[in-house]
Amino acid sequence: MAVPIYSDDACLAHSAGSVHPERPERMPAILRRLRDRSADRGIEFMTAQPASIDSLAAVHDRAYLAALEATETAPVTVFDADTAANEHTWRAARAAAGAAIAAVDHTVADPTARPFVVARPPGHHAEADRAMGFCFVNTAAVAAAHAHAVGIERVAIVDWDVHHGNGTERIFADRADVLYVSLHQYPHYPGTGARTDRGSGEGLGYTVNVPLPAGSGEREHREAFTEMLPVLTDYAPQMLIVSAGFDADSRDPLAAMEIGPAVYRWMTERLTDCAIASAGGRIVHVLEGGYDLSALADGVDAVVAALLEYRV
Numbered sequence: 001m002a003v004p005i006y007s008d009d010a011c012l013a014h015s016a017g018s019v020h021p022e023r024p025e026r027m028p029a030i031l032r033r034l035r036d037r038s039a040d041r042g043i044e045f046m047t048a049q050p051a052s053i054d055s056l057a058a059v060h061d062r063a064y065l066a067a068l069e070a071t072e073t074a075p076v077t078v079f080d081a082d083t084a085a086n087e088h089t090w091r092a093a094r095a096a097a098g099a100a101i102a103a104v105d106h107t108v109a110d111p112t113a114r115p116f117v118v119a120r121p122p123g124h125h126a127e128a129d130r131a132m133g134f135c136f137v138n139t140a141a142v143a144a145a146h147a148h149a150v151g152i153e154r155v156a157i158v159d160w161d162v163h164h165g166n167g168t169e170r171i172f173a174d175r176a177d178v179l180y181v182s183l184h185q186y187p188h189y190p191g192t193g194a195r196t197d198r199g200s201g202e203g204l205g206y207t208v209n210v211p212l213p214a215g216s217g218e219r220e221h222r223e224a225f226t227e228m229l230p231v232l233t234d235y236a237p238q239m240l241i242v243s244a245g246f247d248a249d250s251r252d253p254l255a256a257m258e259i260g261p262a263v264y265r266w267m268t269e270r271l272t273d274c275a276i277a278s279a280g281g282r283i284v285h286v287l288e289g290g291y292d293l294s295a296l297a298d299g300v301d302a303v304v305a306a307l308l309e310y311r312v
């Protein structure tokens with residue numbers, strides 16, 4: 001069994017500023033680590049086509065996408081205090097979404113493949129019509145919409161990035177065909193993600209927020225998973241998409257959680273159990289945040305090790 005690593009050099013050219021934590025070096029830090037270990041581990045490095053406008057429009061407003069496209073001919077476009085696009089951002093965001101779409105297709109064709117998408121900018125704060133929190137295109141949401149388009153009826157997005165994925169939650173809040181589950185530091189940026197927010201309309205009950213206080217470590221994360229897993233199992237998703245941020249690592253500069261690579265590995269194993277139980281094994285990890293380069297490489301390495309080695 002192999003683990004496909006989807007990536008694209010176009011993602012390296014996006015820069016939100018010279019001292020920004022979401023910096024190009026994040027990707028090579030991960031890919032170097034995976035390449036060092038790829039020879040004996042069944043890792044395959046893959047590329048993909050950029051996402052089409054139509055595939056992005058499944059979750060984003062077309063006028064917003066046009067505004068993103070327009071950043072290609074502007075030197076810098078500032079969307080919010082910490083989210084700016086350079087002339088390469090649109091191409092990078094489309095490449096990231098295209099990589100996630102290809103990863104979905106890969107696991108539909110071969111459910112034993114467990115792809116990881118190493119791309120940037122991240123996506124889970126991006127709303128249908130709004131860039132924020134370092135995010136422009138909601139990569140995981142585009143991937144979920146693509147899964148629907150190819151016949152997957154129930155998709156679960158599990159978001160363990162330390163920040164709440166306000167964009168993903170909002171995009172799918174009133175729908176039952178996506179279960180959105182988030183573990184996150186709370187209160188913390190972006191301020192959303194209260195336990196009482198559970199979706200709306202037909203989507204009521206299909207948003208599950210598990211807020212955790214600053215300082216939460218392995219015990220709290222295991223308890224949160226114990227609380228959340230029965231909901232996930234009952235939903236019986238036909239595909240799992242993991243919004244995999246690594247900023248809950250104790251070394252991360254943007255949050256105050258206390259976990260390390262072993263917990264990321266454990267969480268991947270539990271989600272793989274769920275994928276095997278109801279989804280034929282289909283599970284796709286998509287990189288979100290993670291701003292300490294060593295913690296980021298260690299975390300992705302631990303997840304990929306689980307994807308390669310964990311068998312039930």
Ligand SMILES: [Zn+2]
Nearest residue numbers: 161162163289
């Ligand atoms: Zn984050």
